[in-house]
Amino acid sequence: MQADTLAEQEVKVDAEAPAAAPVQEEVAAVPQEQPRVEEQPKAQEPKTQEPKTDEAEAKPAKRPKSTAKKTRTVELTLTVTGTADGEWQADLVHGTKRVVQGLSISAAAVARAAKELHEDIAGGIEEVIETARAQHRTRMEELEAELARVKAALAELSDD
Structure with a gap:
């Protein structure tokens, strides 16, 4: 059952923020190593919400890269x-x-x-x-x- 729960979490994460999917995969891999005691959905919901704050912090970090690539020249x-x-x-x-x-x-x-x-x-x-x-x-x-x-x-x- 744990694999099913993780698969559902990955699908939700991909639908919410496709750009930050690699970060979510690392978080999803952590519950596999832990015992089954933490399989409660309520305990996992805050974990998926914590990376959302990381996503919000990660998005501004990506914006300067895209603006730095564009150089405006004046002729x-x-x-x-x-x-x-x-x-x-x-x-x-x-x-x-x-x-x-x-x-x-x-x-x-x-x-x-x-x-x-x-x-x-x-x-x-x-x-x-x-x-x-x-x-x-x-x-x-x-x-x-x-x-x-x-x-x-x-x-x-x-x-x-």
Whole structure:
């Protein structure tokens, strides 16, 4: 008769909580080792109820595992574009939605951001910025020479 009682308990446990069936099987195996004195159904009911509290504690333990497996990623794409003249613009896309387009950024801000990100990025951007500086210096020298010529021409016109 003991085997029949245990089989009934296992069926009840499987119907109530299929996820915790291995824990219930261990509890069901314990009465087989004990003498037949404890075969009273009233004594066994509390034993089946105790694992229910264990099941309640076991369920929250399983939930973090399932949430830990799911990682939520956010797709943000920041595109920084520079011209040979040293003008920089930024575009920001969130998924497929364009958040910012054509935002003007100073070369100094781009250089600082690049240094914060990585040395290789900073090196590449610094080369572009240095090329733009050289072009601006050349243009400045040309303008200064032209200004000197205009001042000289103005001085000649004033002397007469």
